[in-house]
Amino acid sequence: MSVLTEMSEMLQKGKSAETAALVQKALDEGMTPQDVLDNGLMPGMDVIGERFKNNDIFIPEVLIAARAMGAGTDVLRPLLSASDAADRGTVVIGTIKDDLHDIGKNLVAMMMESKGLKVINLGNNVPPEKYIEAAIEHNADIIACAALLTTTMVHMKDVVSLLAESPLAGKAKIMVGGAPVNQAYCDAIGADGYAPDATMAAEKALELMKAA
Ligand code: B1M
Numbered sequence: 001m002s003v004l005t006e007m008s009e010m011l012q013k014g015k016s017a018e019t020a021a022l023v024q025k026a027l028d029e030g031m032t033p034q035d036v037l038d039n040g041l042m043p044g045m046d047v048i049g050e051r052f053k054n055n056d057i058f059i060p061e062v063l064i065a066a067r068a069m070g071a072g073t074d075v076l077r078p079l080l081s082a083s084d085a086a087d088r089g090t091v092v093i094g095t096i097k098d099d100l101h102d103i104g105k106n107l108v109a110m111m112m113e114s115k116g117l118k119v120i121n122l123g124n125n126v127p128p129e130k131y132i133e134a135a136i137e138h139n140a141d142i143i144a145c146a147a148l149l150t151t152t153m154v155h156m157k158d159v160v161s162l163l164a165e166s167p168l169a170g171k172a173k174i175m176v177g178g179a180p181v182n183q184a185y186c187d188a189i190g191a192d193g194y195a196p197d198a199t200m201a202a203e204k205a206l207e208l209m210k211a212a
Contacts, residue, residue: 003029004040005046007072014064016071019044019141023075032075034199037107041072045103069103073110080114088116089209092134094126094143095178097155104178104198108144117142117209128158132166140172141212142205145191147178150212156181157189173208177201 001009014058019041026036047067051057091112095105102124109119120138122130131143143163147153156176163174173192176185186194193208195201 004031004036004043007036007040008044008047010206011041011065011068011072012047014061014068016064018070018146019068020071020075021070027079028074033079037073037076041069045069066103066119070106073107077110077113080110087118088206089141089145090118090120090138091142091205092120092138092140093146094122094131094133095124095146095148097125097127097161098153099147099149099152100124101146101178103147105144105146107198108146108177108201111198112144112205115202115206117202117205128155128162131159132162132168135163135168135172136166140168141209142173142175142177144177144201144205147181150180153180153185156191160190171212173212175204175208179192 003022003026007019007026010018010022023036023040026040027033045065048057048062052062093105093109095102105124106121109121112119120134120140122134131145132138134140135143143159145156145159147156160174163169163172175193175195178193181194183194192203195204
């Protein structure tokens with residue numbers, strides 16, 4: 001069995017220590033952090049998503065798999081963050097109010113850091129006002145909102161309205177993303193940018209910085 005397949009299986013079983021050790025092994029064998037993420041950890045999480053949707057597994061199993069995903073990405077984070085040290089702007093990121101999903105948002109944060117952006121991670125269940133307060137405090141260039149639930153993505157438009165009334169109006173940009181979000185939704189709520197995955201989100205953030 002390849003190290004990536006084994007890693008995916010350990011993640012699905014929620015074996016954090018084994019997942020982290022296999023990430024390290026893959027790196028030691030010469031794989032890049034991006035390869036490990038795209039071809040080992042993410043496929044494991046995709047299987048979990050599918051099994052959760054089909055009611056083959058339930059929240060406790062999903063949570064322990066999520067913890068193993070975190071253990072794996074913890075090994076990758078310093079390597080990705082070290083790959084480009086330039087300070088290219090500041091991003092305030094969080095998962096929107098009432099939404100506890102944070103795996104994808106944390107990947108987006110990690111990819112943005114790897115591109116030289118300073119990232120202030122507000123965590124999950126972030127009320128719209130808190131994004132604006134944090135953006136003002138850190139003089140952010142970009143506010144990045146993630147949502148994984150169709151019931152929570154609606155709060156993103158409140159971030160857009162609050163930013164328009166804040167001292168950062170016209171300066172900071174708003175990015176949105178997460179599984180139920182798309183470009184049409186981004187346009188409909190008046191956000192500045194959308195990206196479908198973590199790598200493209202980091203690229204979109206740099207594009208928005210250049211356009212500023
Ligand atoms: Co939840 N959950 N969950 N869940 N969960 C989903 C999202 C769901 C699709 C599963 C399903 O039913 N098929 C469904 C949502 C349905 C909907 O709204 N249409 C769902 C549900 C219903 C729920 C609960 C309501 C279940 C319940 O209680 N009955 C509940 C809600 C809790 C709450 O938030 N209030 C719930 C709870 C949970 C757990 C806590 C158990 C756990 C979260 C643990 C954690 O995050 N720490 C969990 C998980 C893990 C999932 C699934 C299985 C996996 C999500 C994930 O981490 N994917 C998910 C099913 C699925 O997605 N297939 C599901 C991996 C991650 C890397 O991908 O987050 O999509 P993702 O991020 C991607 C892109 O979307 C993008 O980049 C990332 C990587 O490339 N991206 C951005 C993300 N943020 C971005 C921001 C950007 C740009 C791109 O710019 C700012």
